[in-house]
Amino acid sequence: MNQQLHADASAAAVEQSTAIDKYLIPRVFEIQTGQGMTTRAYEVGPPDVPLVIGIHGTPSTGLGHVVNYVASGAIFCRLVTFDRQGYGGSTPQPGRKVHHIAPMVEAILDHLAVDTAAVYGHSGGGMLALATAALLPSRVSRAACLAGNGPNFGARGFDYADGCSPLMLEEILEARKGPEASRELYQRYVDPKVSDPEHEKLLYSENDRRIMRLLAPLREKIAQQLALPESLYATEDAYVDDAQSWVSPWGFDLGSMTVPTRIYHGIEDLQVAPRHSEWLQSQIPNSTLELFPHIGHNLSQLMPHIFAWLVGKD
Template sequence: MTTPQDGSRHGVLQHAAAASPSAEATGQSSVVDKYLIPRAFTVRMSEHESVRAYEVGPPDVPVVIGIHGTPSSGVNETFKYVATSPVFCRLVTFDRQGYGGSTPRPGRKVSDIAPIVEAVLNHLSLDVAAVYGVSGGGPHALAAAALLPDRISRVASLGGIGPNFGPGFDYMDGQIPLARQEMLAARSDPDALREFYRRYIVTMEVPDVEKEWFSQNDLRVSRFMREVMAPVKKKIEQQLSLHEAEFSQEDAYVDDFQSFASPWGFELGSIKVPVRFFHGLADIMVPPRHSEWLQSQISNAGLELFPNIGHTLSQIMSHVFAWLVGETSCRGLRRVTS
């Protein structure tokens, strides 16, 4: 459920800055300063647990919450927003438990994402927001919609995975060999997952391993990211003053896949808000039938399939954002002023 670090519009920070007078020349903030420089903040969950979160975009537009994949971080979702510049919405995202700067919770369930989403909304004094999840974040976005029906307006799953087992669905059916091994390890024990992580996840960008996970288009996007967009991503990380991850990504990955192999902790059929599944037809990591089956379990769900696109869906992010805020307005936001 890993994605190469992705983006789609090169040089967006440089182009935006070039198109606007400098802040020094005008006495006002540039478009980049206003809309495309993210900020990081901490949401306290308890005395011993906290979540590191990020936001980017205009302050007076509908909010979308983004949930990253496995393994990844909220920074990658922030980067995709900057790269595609959908400034008709504001993105709020966070590091899931154990990733980046968020406190681990061993033994967590997919459904444990709901209190985090709720705490982020409360921290920002927001009544409601749309939510999306990428790959392994897909089930988490669905959990938020199922368990927070009054706080989530719409939900999208992008290349999201199906459950370990479901009526008429077997996770293993049609999977590439590495994805089958991954779930078999998750069904076995943590040590098997750790061995898989060390052999096949940390080496994902090694050419011989990379081509076993990703479609040709995914590989093109990955090369584009490494060769063209890397300076933009580095600049964002500098703006956020991020350092090395505070916790073990390996541990977070193990926790993730054990939660995927277990019951998710909510019923898909309980989701009543509008749902849409987005999936690339060339996705070899998570076959499109995952989204097709998930759609069949939710009464108010739609499905969009994209030819030539694989597991990396950065090329359609503006389209996804536009659907997520399609029927929301600024009047739906509540803000508290000091």
């Protein structure tokens, strides 16, 4: 009898472990998001838990959010993220503005047959999460902005360029000159083929660099699991579209937002000054701000905490 109980317990443990492993193996799929556009999306986590939509920053793809989810093991929620227009496997949308993210998220929710979900965005994706919450209030339960930047110009004298780190200041000043200036800046500093340790130190805190080294093997493993084909689109073009969208009106009013919103920022962020998040919080009703010492632009260590808030109950 004892041997049988032990065998049954072992079999159950193996089955449970296999199920958890399955939850942490990401899946990739494509969605038609209208006007002939295709979006590559990623899904990871159990199917029977609350859904969270993740929006990546600049330049990047949805893969980074998958890596953070797997590293955190936050299987109390299901994550769906995607490559934004022109990145990875998603069709470019030249001339796009910040508010153009909302139809993409809505198409994803429709594809998944989900009425509502929480949404978050990191860095250049932060404003996009806010746009989604502002423009799709009936479909977004909660919104989080992680190390996100404010608008080019805002109320009460806010100016994106005031107080930026040297490289970020140059980035926004060049963007204000037009697409070609943004393209030239990308070719000098942003293109991953341009490797400069000194520039990296100006962009990432020491803690940021440690996290990137720690997660690099996991990122490579997941990329191999997904076996993604090489992108047909130029990251440079997507970056230029992003930079130009930053210096254009966002297309929604922060003061009109009704979705519960939380803003997260590392005090040691070398890319987006914490004052951006402080200003955003002052403009968004029903919003709160959390600032974290020792944390820079990379908020990977905080993801379980952030996911838990996103799927929480009022």
